[in-house]
Amino acid sequence: MLDTPEAVFEALRENNERPYGLQRTVTAEELVEAAEPFDKPDILVTALMELMAAYENTGEHRKSPVVFARLLKLWEEAPGSFSEWEAHQVLWRFKWVATSLLQVPEVPLATIEGWIGRMRERYEADGHGVQPVAAMRYHLAAHTGAGTDAAYDLWATRPRTRLSDCEACETRHHALHRVRAGDDSAALEVWRPVLEGASSCSDEPQMSQAQALLPLVRSGRLDEARSHHLSGYRRVRGMTGMLDEVGLHLEFCALTRNEGRGLEILAENRPLFEAVGAPLARLGFLTGVQVLLARLVSDGHADTPVAGPPGRSWTAGELLETVRAEGESLAAAFDARNGTTGVGDRRRARLACAPLTGEPLPLGLRTAAARAVPGAGSGGNGASGAPAALAIPEDFVELVREARRMAAQVHPGDTPLWQRIAAVAGADGYVHDDRLGPEGRLRAELVEQRAYELFGDDRETEAVAAMTEAAGLFGAAGRPWDALVCRARALAWASVPRTAGDSGSGSGSGSDGGAGGGSAGASDAGAAVDREAIRAGLDAVLREAEELAASAAAAGVADAADAADAADAAEEYLTVVYFRVYAAYHEAVGELPEVSAAALERFEESVALLHSEAERLAVPHRKAGALEFTADLALRRGDPERAEGSLRAALEEVEASGRPWLGMRTRSILAQTLFAQGKYGEAVEPLHQVIALAVRHGASDFPLASVHAMLGHAASHVGDASTAVRHLSEAAARHDRSGAHDAAADMRLQLADVLTRTGRPEEAVAVLESVDADESGVLDERLHAQVRLTLGRGLRALEEHRAAAEVFLRLADTVAGWEDDPAVLTLVASEAAMSLAAADRWDAARAAYARAVDAHAKAANPPMIIRMMCEFARLTPLGERTGAEDAQEPSAGLEAALAHFAEADAVCAAVPQDTDDFSHAYESGTIHYQRARVLAAAERFADALAEAEASVAAHERDGEQGEVPRAESVRLAAVIEYNGLGRASEAMARLSAAAKRCRRHGLDEAAQILDALRADFRSRQSDR
Secondary structure: OOOOHHHHHHHHHHHHOOOOOHHHHHHHHHHHHHHOOOOOHHHHHHHHHHHHHHHHHOOOOOOHHHHHHHHHHHHHHOHHHOOHHHHHHHHHHHHHHHHHHHHOOOOOHHHHHHHHHHHHHHHHHOOOOOHHHHHHHHHHHHHHOOOHHHHHHHHHOOOOOOOOOOHHHHHHHHHHHHHHOOOHHHHHHHHHHHHOOOOOOOOOOHHHHHHHHHHHHHOOOHHHHHHHHHHHHHHHOOOHHHHHHHHHHHHHHHHOOOHHHHHHHHHHOHHHHHOOOOHHHHHHHHHHHHHHHHHHHHOOOOOOEEOOOOOOOEEHHHHHHHHHHHHHHHHHHHHHHHOOOHHHHHHHHHHHOOOOOOOOOOOOOOOHHHHHOOOOOOOOOOOOOOOOOOOOOOOHHHHHHHHHHHHHOOOHHHHHHHHHHHHHHOOOOOOOOHHHOOHHHHHHHHHHHHHHHHHHOOOHHHHHHHHHHHHHHHHHOOOHHHHHHHHHHHHHHHOOOOOOOOOOOOOOOOOOOOOOOOOOOHHHOOOOOOHHHHHHHHHHHHHHHHHHHHHHHHHOOOOHHHHHHHHHHHHHHHHHHHHHHHHHHHHHHHHOOOOOHHHHHHHHHHHHHHHHHHHHOOOHHHHHHHHHHHHHHHHHOOOHHHHHHHHHHHHHHHHHHOOHHHHHHHHHHHHHHHHHOOOHHHHHHHHHHHHHHHHHOOOOOOOHHHHHHHHHHHHHHOOOHHHHHHHHHHHHHHHHHHOOHHHHHHHHHHHHHHHHHOOOHHHHHHHHHHHHOOOOOOOOHHHHHHHHHHHHHHHHHOOOHHHHHHHHHHHHHHHOOOOOOOHHHHHHHHHHHHHHHHOOOHHHHHHHHHHHHHHHHHOOOHHHHHHHHHHHHHHHHHHOOOOOHHHHOOHHHHHHHHHHHHHHHHHHHHOOOOOOOOOHHHHHHHHHHHHHHHHHHOOOHHHHHHHHHHHHHHHHOOHHHHHHHHHHHHHHHHHHHHHHOOOHHHHHHHHHHHHHHHHHOOOHHHHHHHHHHHHHHHHHHHHO
């Protein structure tokens, strides 16, 4: 009931704690009505102040000036009803009204100019400088486009006053002035304090982040643009007071070819179409929408469903016409009011801007909307390092000859050529040209290519069948060498274990497979490998190859054609030998970590044969293959030094072969060997070389996702966060495109970890939110659970406790059914309870607390339960509401907190002393430490000091690993002793002794913290 002034004041206080939005605004309107009947103007003043702030922060600029008029009237009638803060706010909010009037095209320009004049009079009458007035005149000039430079000079040369906008907001306007002048570089330099976080306010940095996006892209600072989009958008999404900024994020997505991400933002902000209280900001929003939709329509996606004004469904084309018409009408209304073309000119310039990147800028986000827009960029589905498009001959005979030439060289760029050949040869009415040899050969080649495609799609059983079919067709076409090679390849592929995906060190790309090639697909899971049959089959093929080679040698070389045939025969023979190594390699790998002597002997024998025969026949790339297999197995067996030596020798052979593309896989494995030795910096160069080779030679099938992932890890290890983010984002995008959803999610988990560790938690949360939004069910349940756990913790670190709690509660429902790992529920329920308590949702928090305790009884997780109980205790005095008695009995909260600590003590005591991964000393010390903090907050300083000292003693029992928490407990004890008990000399002596102890244990940072606190105490003593 709001029937007393006290009740209204209490309601105003509660409403002030709510976030700005519809509920807060509606409540503020109701409280103004409730305050009006009382004969106490001070209540109405406070209620009107709250209502005006609600309007200002939700974009209700048509209503804000009306409320201010009432405040001015009260100021004139009862100035004593205004507190000192409210009196200052009256002057401050003159600027709000000027801005609101500017937002509405129906307000005449003369009215705005008159208001600014009245503002000047009031400021001068109260003894304030007129710099804020000059700022407002500049904002008007920048809006109309008339006299901008002169107005800027008048503003920028005047000294700031108490009523000036905050430095962060003024920085934004200074930067925007330079953007309008076409000087992005200067603008970004001005913006630096805000964009780097040194200057902020309630509106910043999110407003500047949105405005700076395109200047950053135009300046080539793409990593920064990505960063500010990820963190900045989260701060403005769904906010009616940030319409213009949401529009700028949409425009950024469109102009960086991330249309899919733009459509998701549009869907998230659908309610903003109904926000009409700030027409100028609405125009900015609609313009951003139009830029996005125009890109889609121009690319042929006019019929794509999109999110538009509620009440009906929309296509991109339909919504484009609607927003274009309203945007043109609004711009015309502002220009008519202003008597200039400034607003329309700026809108037309935005609409005329072409994409600023040649390919989608990788953002690191999973974007489902992209699937509905073929060809549209999607939150990071960029094509960084996209293979070059090779020229495809128009003449069919030339096309086939070129494809055969490239295939003979194991060139990775032949795939598009064979795809074109298949299309032509498979068409009705195809007539074979005899210049290409028998049609049976071409049909065999096409079946062979289909086998490669099946193998690349992890469909090994079908691939082996297709390759076997190709062998028969080659034999029938009189191509014995081709038939033997296809038989060897089919047998080798059959040697790959199909119980799990094994991407190995390299890749299965290319016609030869390769070390580690051939990951198993789910369709073949569980199929047995008959190794004896495979060995027998390969030995038989090798004998036939040796016989065929011997007969060819006996025939001799009569001319150049014979020489070419002999060289081809050597290649084919060595390919058969190569696949014996391939099968032996997979047999050895299948026995890891302990390889039998027999398997190892077979591997070494087959490698030795390949190496010696390649050397005898002078075919260096096959010699390189032998070295690569040796290195790969050495790496897997824990000998990276030997592997590195073999790989560097292999690269020399690749160089000698004149086929540089064959070094891609070798360099990938080399990078892994360097990783295994901790040489992350050295791994960067070979990985970049892999990407360069793949691009140069059109290796579209090479798994560059893993290369980008390794580059991201290498960069992270050497402290290059920007490069790490770029490559991990690209790796995730490539996994998206290939349909590897789990791999993409795993990359984004790693990306979020890098972002979090480098102080960019908002970006990390944005990345994880994009993964968690996947409701298709394609993600592995355990992986998705890890994403949610990490996301929930990230949200809590950002103090978004309610959102964190929602994530944890959803996760708790998921893991509740995990009978094989019930302790996870204990962990998640504890996390949910802590977040709910921090969000001040105590009823739900207690329910989650009870669920966690019950889960702990079934599947113990003592460290997590203890942490939850201590956190509840810490939050209880500050936020728990146990009933009406709280108001009369301040100790009730403390008693509840101490009860939680007692529960934590009981959990700790119940854990057996020899339990692995549980330190009684650490956990006991933590409980004492947290109890000391709570007792100190309750001003029971003597008891608090005793608990802090008990914490110190507990951590001492933990040996060397207890020294860091011990130092922190000493720090707390000294603070309590100095601030609470007034024992300065004892506190400083305590700190001095602890700092010396820290240095003895090599904890210099901890010692510096303790010394700094002691110096602060000494300084404060000197000032007394």
